[in-house]
Amino acid sequence: xxxxxxxxxxxxxxxxxxxxxxxxxxxxxxxxxxxxxxxxxxxxxxxxxxxxxxxxxxxxxxxxxxxxxxxxxxxxxxxxxxxxxxxxxxxxxxxxxxxxxxxxxxxxxxxxxxxxx
Ligand SMILES: NC(=O)c1ccc[n+]([C@@H]2O[C@H](COP(=O)([O-])OP(=O)(O)OC[C@H]3O[C@@H](n4cnc5c(N)ncnc54)[C@H](OP(=O)(O)O)[C@@H]3O)[C@@H](O)[C@H]2O)c1
Numbered sequence: 001x002x003x004x005x006x007x008x009x010x011x012x013x014x015x016x017x018x019x020x021x022x023x024x025x026x027x028x029x030x031x032x033x034x035x036x037x038x039x040x041x042x043x044x045x046x047x048x049x050x051x052x053x054x055x056x057x058x059x060x061x062x063x064x065x066x067x068x069x070x071x072x073x074x075x076x077x078x079x080x081x082x083x084x085x086x087x088x089x090x091x092x093x094x095x096x097x098x099x100x101x102x103x104x105x106x107x108x109x110x111x112x113x114x115x116x117x
Contacts, residue, residue: 034062041066045101048080060092067094068114074098
């Protein structure tokens, strides 16, 4: 209790503990929800499944309007159709690339085609 300047007293007769605070307890305001700049393109490797797809939804919900999603199967992955339809209904422009991220030459092509430097 010493850190927040509290005082306490104990009454054994009636079985109550009373705590009073001498100093204000610091209360932090909740941080503002993340708002993303809608202009840039956000690239998510593995962005068509699992955590990557969840990240795509998360970014879209916070204002991202341009997403580049990279996975080896690309749009043919079973889980891709639902994600792409969902992002489309929110007006998000999505570019899908069927590329393994360990393939440097292909990744360079992806980055160049999307205007990344
Ligand atoms: N889910 C969990 O609870 C959990 C917990 C801790 C850590 N992790 C780790 O987090 C990572 C993602 O997990 P997840 O559950 O989201 O997996 P996931 O559902 O299998 O999704 C992985 C995504 O990455 C793509 N991918 C895999 N290898 C790729 C490559 N070489 N190049 C491009 N895309 C690739 C996959 O598509 P393609 O197959 O078409 O390439 C898929 O879209 C994994 O490394 C996993 O071990 C997951």
